[in-house]
Amino acid sequence: MSQTITLYVDGACRGNPGLGGWGAYVITEQGEHKLFGGEPDTTNNRMELTAAIEGISFCPPDAQLIVWTDSNYVKQGITEWIHGWKKKNWKDVKNP
Template structure:
């Protein structure tokens, strides 16, 4: 029987466009995993998408994923809008390469997408936000897995 993994994903940007970061807080039967990364010139939506891509990619393909995002853009995009975008061959879609990448990493997986209100005190979302802000502070680091001894929070 495959495991169920809960992911909280978030993006942050100082200026839009500007310095950006993404964070993924992953809770599995093996423990917690904290990922973050950043880019020097990006947008908030690109970081939200990158957080989802990196979080899903980190997880085993046979696991059931329960994903929480405070981005309606990501949640509605991957569960609703993407079908029309594909039919129109991605015409007039912003960030098509990231949407295609997210679609690819999600293909064949059992995923439940959920929206959560951001900055409302939910511990998992707050951790993902902290990780995304670490990415803003360290945009030179493309993908970092935070060792247990150095966890923040």
């Protein structure tokens, strides 16, 4: 049986775009892990998504994930929009 992992993810930016950072707090059966990073010229949404991506990437593929976020962008991205993004090979009208 796969383990259940809890992720707390967040991102922020000073200015938008501007200096930004992201963090993911991962709670597994083996312990707690802190992941974090930043970029000198980025956007708030990029940092929010980076936190989620890095947190999810840290976890084993067969794990059950519980993701906590304050970002509607991340929430909608991983529950609604992801299907359309995959169909379009992760491209949109602004990013052909």
